Amino acid sequence: MPTYIVTVTAADAVGIVNSVTGTIFRQGGNVIELSQTVLRDFFTIILAVEFPEAKNTRTLAAAVIAEGSRFDLTVAVIEVPVEAVPPPVADGERFILTVLGNDHPGNIHRIAGRLSQRGVNIVDLHARADGPRFSLVTEVFLPHDLSPRELRADLEEFGRELGLECFVQHENIFLATTEPSPVRVGASSSREGAAVVPH
């Protein structure tokens, strides 16, 4: 089914989600995934939408803008290619990278650059400056040829140059400490953890 990525930004106000999803519904679309946040009083939403038949991206964007005219929306629509896109880091492991330190222009760019050099894929990121203090929390996938120890050492050295502290921890630590569901051990334990003790 033709799928489109719709992004909408505007000054935050009550009713924007209602307006955007209403337009998509009336156009015959079905939202299959959505992420929305408000950042410094600015609303932003990204939706993946399926339609039973192909849509003109400009027409769809214009409809969202027109029906939400009282919100002064900025809208972009792109079509998802039909061919399956291979994942950027196939079957990697998910880690949480936390960076703390003083705020400087270019912090995020430099961190992202370093991660990109090592083949680390960012899948979720939140960063903010509170006065002079900078914090960044991001979920990343590590490629198989990069150990967390290696990335930790690399980022610690890199962080020192910029006056930032970088911490890399496995997702399972946060799952274990924040969710009451049973503790799980990661996939790599089954790959590397075949029984080695003869019974």
Next chain:
Amino acid sequence: MYRTEDVLSTLGMVRQHKLDVRTVTMGIDLLPCASPDLGTLQLRIRERLLRFAGRLRAVCEEVESRYGIPIVNRRIAVTPIARVAASQSAEGYLAVAKTLDEVAGEVGVDLVGGFTALVQKGWTDGDRRLISALPDVLSTTKRVCSSVNVGTTAAGINMDAILAIGHVLKQTAERTADHDGFGCAKLVVFANAPTDNPFMAGAFHGEGEADCAVNIGVSGPGVVKAAVEDLLTVNPKATLGEIAEEIKSTAFRVTRVGELIGREVASRLGVAFGIVDLSLAPTPQVGDSVGEILQAMGVVRLGAPGSTAALAMLNDAVKKGGSFASSSVGGLSGAFVAVSEDSALAEAVERGDLTLAKLEAMTAVCSVGLDMIAVPGDTDAETLAALIADEVSIGVINHKTTAVRVIPVPGKRAGDRAVFGGLFGEMVILPIHAASGSAAFVHHGGRIPAPLSSLRN
């Protein structure tokens, strides 16, 4: 996406408040090694330890790297050696201890526990020979830790064994006099000893355990203290109930980290995961102290009235949080008041605030007991035995584990300083009031009968 606050909170536990896995202790059953021939016994023990624990260190390092959580110690606990080497002479027991010591060094563990006898009701010839070998074992091996269970609620208290241990402590202290009697720090005398305790010196792989199991000792005095302080910063008027809730939720998180690491290590080694022991185990480092938690709760002078109540609340809240976190909680799972290992408790002793009598009272509401207590070197064996009997009786009557790790420091008196070094810390030697005043009681010997389990008031 995880909430930034949650991520920073978990990160803070590791980064600022010293959350670590204090020990990954591999319990190994050695009963299949038993043989009347000493050489065969030693060879079988060596082979079995290497077979199970050969990769322990490497796997712990892999898991440490994967999760970024320090694993401070890797240890081995074995079947009580009195069972495994029952037919050996005292010299044979010493030879077995040396085998354990050597193999522990080869596989990269710092301590091996289980040079143990369970003599709560009676003792065999083998038990006697093991106990008589202890001064040699504790003074000539580096890594071997010993424990003797002298009482249970079901069986009562073996006073003959306790008096024998009083003499063992004297001899061991003399043989390690150049290190302030440090050999005694590797001997724990238990009541109701748990079979799956991962913490040394009292770890052993007890009855009913599998061939091999990985048990975890987590520790987070710093984390709990920080949680209490943070709560009181935000809400200085927090009630004790609110403080208990904060401790409980912190214990939950600490326990979960321990279980995660334990399951991962066990999975990679292909052995069973046993339990996570969520004891708050202090180290001499400032900020890693059970005493400091009590101070954060408002007992500024440790040993003051209120210390026992605060410790009881802390111990209970830790157990509640841990029990919710995991169905595999075991071992001791409470707050340790190991005096020389806890800088705040050691300071309280030095100031004269914390006395032996108050410590004994505190051990009635927490785990484990009179732990890492330095006493005058001229304390006689009968007085040491009576001290042990008092503590053991608290455990036996109250259906709980208690233990004694007491060091009569040769050539030193009350008020002098005993220095054990490293994780064992240091402390000012505590006086024993009315010492030698109960020798006749101890010399009656025999068994104090098991207590009544009804009419419990």
